[in-house]
Amino acid sequence: MQASWEIFCSVVDNYGDAGVTWRLARQLAAEHGLRVRLWIDDPAALVRLCPEADADASRRQAGVEICRWPADWQPVEPADVVIEAFACQLPEAHVAAMANCGRRVLWLNLEYLSAEDWVGGCHGLPSLQPGGLQKFFFFPGFAENTGGLLREHGLLERRRAFQADAAARAAFLQSLGVQARPGERLFSLFAYENAALPGWLDALAQHTSPTLLLVPEGRILGDLQRWLDMPALAVGAQAQRGALRIQVLPFVRQDDYDRLLWCCDFNAVRGEDSFLRAQWAGRPLLWQIYPQAEGAHWDKLEAFLALYLEGLSPSGADALQALWRAWNAGEEMGAAWTALQDEWPELCAHAERWCARQAARPDLAAALVQFYTDWL
Numbered sequence: 001m002q003a004s005w006e007i008f009c010s011v012v013d014n015y016g017d018a019g020v021t022w023r024l025a026r027q028l029a030a031e032h033g034l035r036v037r038l039w040i041d042d043p044a045a046l047v048r049l050c051p052e053a054d055a056d057a058s059r060r061q062a063g064v065e066i067c068r069w070p071a072d073w074q075p076v077e078p079a080d081v082v083i084e085a086f087a088c089q090l091p092e093a094h095v096a097a098m099a100n101c102g103r104r105v106l107w108l109n110l111e112y113l114s115a116e117d118w119v120g121g122c123h124g125l126p127s128l129q130p131g132g133l134q135k136f137f138f139f140p141g142f143a144e145n146t147g148g149l150l151r152e153h154g155l156l157e158r159r160r161a162f163q164a165d166a167a168a169r170a171a172f173l174q175s176l177g178v179q180a181r182p183g184e185r186l187f188s189l190f191a192y193e194n195a196a197l198p199g200w201l202d203a204l205a206q207h208t209s210p211t212l213l214l215v216p217e218g219r220i221l222g223d224l225q226r227w228l229d230m231p232a233l234a235v236g237a238q239a240q241r242g243a244l245r246i247q248v249l250p251f252v253r254q255d256d257y258d259r260l261l262w263c264c265d266f267n268a269v270r271g272e273d274s275f276l277r278a279q280w281a282g283r284p285l286l287w288q289i290y291p292q293a294e295g296a297h298w299d300k301l302e303a304f305l306a307l308y309l310e311g312l313s314p315s316g317a318d319a320l321q322a323l324w325r326a327w328n329a330g331e332e333m334g335a336a337w338t339a340l341q342d343e344w345p346e347l348c349a350h351a352e353r354w355c356a357r358q359a360a361r362p363d364l365a366a367a368l369v370q371f372y373t374d375w376l
């Protein structure tokens with residue numbers, strides 16, 4: 001009988017917690033044939049990513065048993081592997097059940113993704129627990145000594161086939177009500193509120209070639225609306241300013257968001273999961289990191305830049321890091337954006353190279369399964 005796994009997800013805010021755990025749960029079930037249960041305290045977040053996931057009933061979706069994590073915990077038999085995502089606090093009664101169920105239960109704390117150096121040193125370390133339980137830290141990451149990155153089997157092949165198929169791309173865009181005009185560059189924008197947005201939009205509007213910017217509905221719409229000087233923006237809203245055309249899209253299901261990224265020549269993304277998906281899209285990207293207290297996120301941003309810029313020409317690296325820093329500092333983007341245009345072909349080739357390099361490593365789900373096998 002295959003091992004059973006359960007993942008606990010507490011939704012802090014936004015969609016990243018649900019997005020990462022849902023992706024991992026699906027992959028463990030689909031690719032490793034495991035029995036997987038996902039506990040989530042705010043199923044509404046999951047429903048945005050997978051509209052079929054019922055917010056109230058406990059039901060199976062994509063081979064995963066989805067359960068509301070109730071505030072008033074009722075005892076259940078623990079799985080063989082229990083993952084607490086992002087250091088969420090497991091119910092005390094469940095921890096006791098894990099210690100007393102008469103089997104060895106592996107307890108993993110799956111951490112947030114970071115490119116920082118120290119991550120490799122902490123990946124796989126035990127965290128001593130009373131009652132004989134064995135708990136370990138599991139760190140996703142970009143370096144050899146980390147737990148790797150979430151990447152489904154065959155993802156890059158599917159992505160490349162889609163990108164090579166103009167009819168499939170047009171049909172997908174059409175399903176979202178998007179019709180690109182000849183010669184338009186396609187960009188996507190998924191971001192938190194950002195004071196740097198007007199500067200970037202000005203630069204796009206003044207550019208010599210046309211751009212269609214696709215914006216799934218979300219937190220950036222307020223800034224966009226102010227720049228456009230339009231009343232509240234709803235799904236389907238369109239506007240043109242100079243060379244820039246803008247269209248507001250619905251928030252699409254997670255798999256369709258991948259396709260949107262694959263259609264675009266450039267993707268502005270945020271947080272953790274969309275950031276990674278934009279890397280797998282093999283196209284240049286702009287990352288808005290999740291802001292943390294006391295600017296702790298800047299170390300993470302710089303750590304990623306240090307890795308990602310490796311192998312780029314000095315001018316390409318300068319242009320990209322200037323743009324990312326301005327975007328995250330809420331500063332003027334015009335000069336950095338202009339400088340980036342000269343580096344465009346190199347940045348495109350680099351994005352594919354980076355993607356291939358990262359995809360050569362074992363993925364996170366495979367690394368988790370291997371960790372369990374080694375522990376047994």
Ligand SMILES: Cc1cn([C@H]2C[C@H](O)[C@@H](COP(=O)(O)OP(=O)(O)O[C@H]3O[C@@H](C)[C@H](O)[C@@H](O)[C@H]3O)O2)c(=O)[nH]c1=O
Pocket residue numbers: 012013014015016017018019020048049112190216250251252253254255257270271272273274275290
């Ligand atoms: C725009 C869009 C996104 N998505 C998905 C992609 C991702 O799975 C998810 C967004 O997650 P992220 O990109 O990680 O960004 P986020 O800002 O929503 O989540 C964040 O939450 C914080 C609590 C964490 O600390 C951050 O690290 C980060 O994960 O939404 C769709 O499914 N459809 C869409 O239309």
